Amino acid sequence: MIEQDLLRRFLFEELGVRGEWVKLTNSWQAAKLHQRGSENVQQQLGEALAAVVMLSATVKFKGSMILQAQGDGDIKTLVAQATDQRKIRGLVRGKDKVNPGPLEAMFGQGRLVLTIESESGSPYQGVVPLQGSNLAAVLQTYFEQSEQLKTRLWLFANATQAVGLLLQELPVQENYQADWEHIEILANTVTEQEMFDLDCEQLLYRLFNQEKVRVFDAEPVEFSCACSRSNIEKTLFAMGRTELEDILKERDIIEVNCEFCSERYCFDKVDVETILSQKTIAADSETRH
Ligand SMILES: [Zn+2]
Structure with missing residues (x-):
């Protein structure tokens, strides 16, 4: 063998x-x-x-x-x-x-x-x-x-x-x-x-x-690549609303390609809004405590 x-x-x-x-x-x-x-x-x-x-x-x-x-x-x-x-x-x-x-x-x-x-x-x-x-x-x-x-x-x-x-x-x-x-x-x-x-x-x-x-x-x-949509969502969130909105002014979707495995992840305006709002809520509730 x-x-x-x-x-x-x-x-x-x-x-x-x-x-x-x-x-x-x-x-x-x-x-x-x-x-x-x-x-x-x-x-x-x-x-x-x-x-x-x-x-x-x-x-x-x-x-x-x-x-x-x-x-x-x-x-x-x-x-x-x-x-x-x-x-x-x-x-x-x-x-x-x-x-x-x-x-x-x-x-x-x-x-x-x-x-x-x-x-x-x-x-x-x-x-x-x-x-x-x-x-x-x-x-x-x-x-x-x-x-x-x-x-x-x-x-x-x-x-x-x-x-x-x-x-x-x-x-x-x-x-x-x-x-x-x-x-x-x-x-x-x-x-x-x-x-x-x-x-x-x-x-x-x-x-x-x-x-x-x-x-x-x-x-x-x-x-095996450990990349995932949720990890990229975290990265996008960290970039902040202003930067994401600037990118979306020029194109309809934000496209992220994994450098390790070439997997393609796409986020449209609705996706981006969901990411920003969800995490904002989480962050808000943390600051209140
Ligand atoms: Zn990957």
């Missing part, structure tokens, strides 16, 4: 190291369908999506993890999002053609922000400069600085697949330094082609066949 759109976690049973593997196929193609940009721009998005799925599985939370890269270069914004249910979406904004090169060449001066929007509690945010040969290198720096856990990532994306491998040391183990170095040396022999071609267990066997590796059940990943 060919594995696709799956996340798999694994553990080296006798060593202080855990890992994750992800292969996005249909979900990657669906996410990419709504984004423009040359092959290398799309590749950044694919790598970011593979990364955010794996990173979201390294922490326990309910909600969504957002990886955002922003810079002043040819790629302005890159967003990759994964929920705890392994639903992904992403977007990329910038020039259609971007010269390949290290991250600085594509993003200019920039930073990578990792946010966890948890249903319970305030959002967590970590920031790291967007410097290095690729996204995997930036994320390794991030883990060293913020988590102080040795972490290695391999991320690749092409037109049909986005794949990732993550290795991370477990907090405080005996012999952990030697264990980590041993696993790292073995993992360093992995090739892009193997990452695209092999299933999880094939890849783990290819790299670590001398080790006892426990592979956990596969978790399906799918493209």
